Amino acid sequence: MARKIIFDTDPGVDDAMALLFVLNSPEIEIIGLTTIFGNSNVDATTRNALNLLDFAGRSDIPVAKGANVPLVIAPHPTGEFVHGDDAMGNIGWQHLNNPNVHEVDQHAAQFIVEQVMSQPGEITLVPVGPLTNIALALQLEPRIAKKVKEVVMMGGSVLHAGNVSPLAEANIHNDPHAAALVFRAEWPITMAGLDVTEMVQMNAAYFDELAAGSNRFGQFIRQIVAYYQQFHLDWYGMPNGEVHTHDPSAIAYLIDPSIYVGHQWPIMVATDGPAIGATIADRRLRFWKSPKVNCLMQVDGKRLLDLYRTRIRA
Numbered sequence: 001m002a003r004k005i006i007f008d009t010d011p012g013v014d015d016a017m018a019l020l021f022v023l024n025s026p027e028i029e030i031i032g033l034t035t036i037f038g039n040s041n042v043d044a045t046t047r048n049a050l051n052l053l054d055f056a057g058r059s060d061i062p063v064a065k066g067a068n069v070p071l072v073i074a075p076h077p078t079g080e081f082v083h084g085d086d087a088m089g090n091i092g093w094q095h096l097n098n099p100n101v102h103e104v105d106q107h108a109a110q111f112i113v114e115q116v117m118s119q120p121g122e123i124t125l126v127p128v129g130p131l132t133n134i135a136l137a138l139q140l141e142p143r144i145a146k147k148v149k150e151v152v153m154m155g156g157s158v159l160h161a162g163n164v165s166p167l168a169e170a171n172i173h174n175d176p177h178a179a180a181l182v183f184r185a186e187w188p189i190t191m192a193g194l195d196v197t198e199m200v201q202m203n204a205a206y207f208d209e210l211a212a213g214s215n216r217f218g219q220f221i222r223q224i225v226a227y228y229q230q231f232h233l234d235w236y237g238m239p240n241g242e243v244h245t246h247d248p249s250a251i252a253y254l255i256d257p258s259i260y261v262g263h264q265w266p267i268m269v270a271t272d273g274p275a276i277g278a279t280i281a282d283r284r285l286r287f288w289k290s291p292k293v294n295c296l297m298q299v300d301g302k303r304l305l306d307l308y309r310t311r312i313r314a
């Protein structure tokens with residue numbers, strides 16, 4: 001039986017790459033998309049979510065709009081400089097492509113609570129943006145911690161340098177207080193952070209392979225990724241059209257966890273000072289009593305890239 005997930009997302013170029021990966025993977029059934037600010041404001045990420053589902057012919061999947069601001073801190077600028085003005089690589093997605101599709105009339109946090117409580121033990125939450133919706137759902141109904149099957153998230157970093165500050169990864173940095181609540185809850189969490197996502201790179205030749213044979217998903221990915229490639233060249237000096245494999249990594253773990261090696265460490269999140277947004281792991285298992293997180297620390301990059309190619313081209 002397919003594993004049911006709620007995909008909490010801020011599309012976002014790599015969010016779109018992850019979503020198309022899920023939609024072509026029979027092991028996973030998306031029961032809903034919840035949207036969050038991050039790569040753009042929540043109106044834009046919701047529009048992108050609806051447009052992506054319309055493009056994929058999957059407008060049957062409900063979309064619930066979530067938070068537009070973090071729990072406590074003042075919002076940081078959203079991520080258009082990485083993902084383009086439309087957060088979809090400047091392909092001109094300023095409006096809904098199909099005026100007949102709409103988000104559901106329920107806040108993302110409420111949607112999460114209702115779905116998890118009505119299907120105990122069945123739903124995996126897969127957040128690949130700031131953790132605000134997940135934290136709001138926990139505040140609304142703390143019992144969801146015992147009712148979800150698992151949380152598999154993209155964000156954070158144990159040993160790898162940060163990508164928005166010396167220590168912080170963007171999703172956690174955008175709402176550190178939400179992340180702190182999520183890591184304090186007693187539920188099984190896997191964290192696909194920069195330790196693994198920056199170790200796998202897709203390059204220009206790989207995107208050509210995805211698009212070969214007029215593959216529709218592959219051609220779309222090659223189109224939206226151009227702006228993201230330019231960012232990776234400008235920011236990291238990656239010369240061959242390489243991009244980091246962030247959000248698709250959470251999906252790869254769901255499909256085949258044996259691609260990764262994880263370590264069970266408690267995580268605390270810095271909520272102020274120069275380390276704000278850092279996910280600090282107690283690697284000696286000595287100092288903190290908070291729940292252990294499955295921190296992914298090694299990845300078989302070839303297997304991940306092979307899996308992604310196979311699924312997108314299916």
Ligand code: BDR
Binds near residue numbers: 012039128129246247
């Ligand atoms: C994360 O930040 C966003 O820009 C990406 O979509 C990804 O979820 C990487 O740090």
Ligand code: CA
Binds near residue numbers: 009010011247
């Ligand atoms: Ca994202």
